[in-house]
Amino acid sequence: MSDKVAVFRREHFNAAHRLHNPDWDEATNDKVFGKCNNPHFHGHNYELEVKVVGVPDPKTGYVMDLKLLSDLIQDHVLEKFDHKNLNLDTEEFKNLNPTAENIVVVIYKILRPLIDKKYDLQVRLYETPRNFVEYPV
Helix, strand or coil: CCCCEEEEEEEEEEEEECCCCCCCCHHHHHHHHHHHHCCCCEEEEEEEEEEEEECCCCCCCCCCCHHHHHHHHHHHHHHHHCCEEHHHHCCCCCCCCCCHHHHHHHHHHHHHHHCCCCCEEEEEEECCCCCEEEECC
8 A cells, every 4th residue: 555644643731831031021021922921820721633644554554553652642742741830840941932833843853753754743732722733834
């Protein structure tokens, strides 16, 4: 079989963050980030979708074992970010504003080395049911 197939794994995590640029004064941060600049942080119930595209293996019929994909996400993403304050509790966001855009790129960069290069990888992150980001595009 030479047809590519996309497989998806959806996971969930909760995290707090504050959108803030330390190079700006409070008035500018408030103007740009609004209530997301709350100095006491705020939280989201993130929905994460990981898409892997490839040709199914002729022996298994799998593009990728979704249990393996789930385990990779659990061990390398959720363990880092679930029930954490992204600004305070994670190395990835010590000096990087934890916007949805930055979070999705960080998650992609965590997972990309763990998944065989023969597969295309795309990550989608829902910050709310109506606001989501995707990388790469």
